[in-house]
Amino acid sequence: MPAPDSHPRATVIPCLRYRDAPAAIEWLCSTFGFQRHLVVADEQGGIAHAQLALADGSGMLMLGSLRDNAYGRAMRQPDDVGGCTQSIYMVVADAEALYRQALAGGAQIVIDIKDEDYGGQGFTCRDLEGHVWSFGTYDPWH
Incomplete structure (x- = not known):
């Protein structure tokens, strides 16, 4: 498998919000094969920001806990x-x-x-x- 740096970087990265982002991260990794690239917890036990990557570096998904802020109100479950x-x-x-x-x-x-x-x-x-x-x-x- 080529090293992640040998692939062109994805410039379109889907972003999702989850009510239970920690559980979603576990599920997405175990079910769809993502790997944790960066996970930043928040003070409420949720996820402020997470980046999940494919093992070969060809794709990434960003996600976080559902929030009542400007971005959160723009996103609907x-x-x-x-x-x-x-x-x-x-x-x-x-x-x-x-x-x-x-x-x-x-x-x-x-x-x-x-x-x-x-x-x-x-x-x-x-x-x-x-x-x-x-x-x-x-x-x-x-």
Whole structure:
């Protein structure tokens, strides 16, 4: 596996808020394979700021605890608005293996694993707080 510094850095980084950010960090790492890059706790037992990275350095996710501040009021949880207005797509080498991990981790499957008409194989699920994630072997760069 190439060293993280040998990859171009991602310049679009999704940011999410969670009611229980410490639990979300644990779940995202164990279920989707992220690694803690930086985690800053707050004084209330939540997360002020966290950066989770993919092991190969090709992607990152930032997250924090839901807050009643200007940024927090701009962000709404999926269950607050009856669904999501965005989703995250992640290119993976083995969609079937990640699908099994997602099921084992308690993800709610939205679209079952399937071969896509445009190429690749993938599925879509909701994480423990309802954020929508899609995973697939289709790589739009290739």
